[in-house]
Amino acid sequence: MKNILVALAVILAPNQFANAQTAWHGEPHLNVDLSMLENQCGYKLGEKLLRHVKSSASRIENQIMSVVIYLDVDPFRRAIHAKFSFSCFIASTTGSSPDTAHRTTARAEIQAEDSGGRYTRTIEWQREFRGIDWVGTIAYVNSIYGDGEKRTVPDFFLICPNKDGMTCFALEVEKTTLSKKESDLIPGAIREISIPRKF
Secondary structure, three states, rough: OHHHHHHHHHOHHHHOOOOHHHOOOOOOHHHHHHHHHHHOOOEEEEEHOOOOEEEEEEEEEEEEEEEEEEEEOOOOOEEEEEEEEEEEEEEOOOOOOOOOOOOOOHHHHHHHOOOOOHHHHHEEEEEEEEOOOOOOEEEEEEEEEOOOEEEEEEEEEEOOOOOOOOOEEEEEOOOOOOHHHHHHHHHOOOOOEEOOOOO
């Protein structure tokens, strides 16, 4: 938590700082958001992905830090507008310990999140995902089922490391629909994500 406050203090005026924990930040704060993502959530984007980043946003609320990274990915012959969504638990200012995420698969996480709901996401596939020096699973969703019918939704990928203490993260495609070939190639297009050794 202390690292977050120090990073935000560098760029926020004193009268803005009091509200910084629940405010969304835009493009000028990209470096801070990336630093928070690495130091608090344990994820670091590689140079190839960083070259395609357009903007970012972050917030801290109820001991949960959320970081959204907007970027273009190019799985096959065209740029796709998309966003990464990361969230993780952090220590509170009172010193209480944050919750710890337990390892799971992408399919199991989606099923747990949808359990008991009116709609369930249809998982098209789950595959092994290989980041930089870590492995996990990636699941692909492009439709939901509920009220007796199947509905198309934006292409969505959930990635879960096979590692305790690391939360899952998502990639959601914006403004377009992926072809089967593009969806198959997305895991390779976004694999340049590392987990620092301290995590």
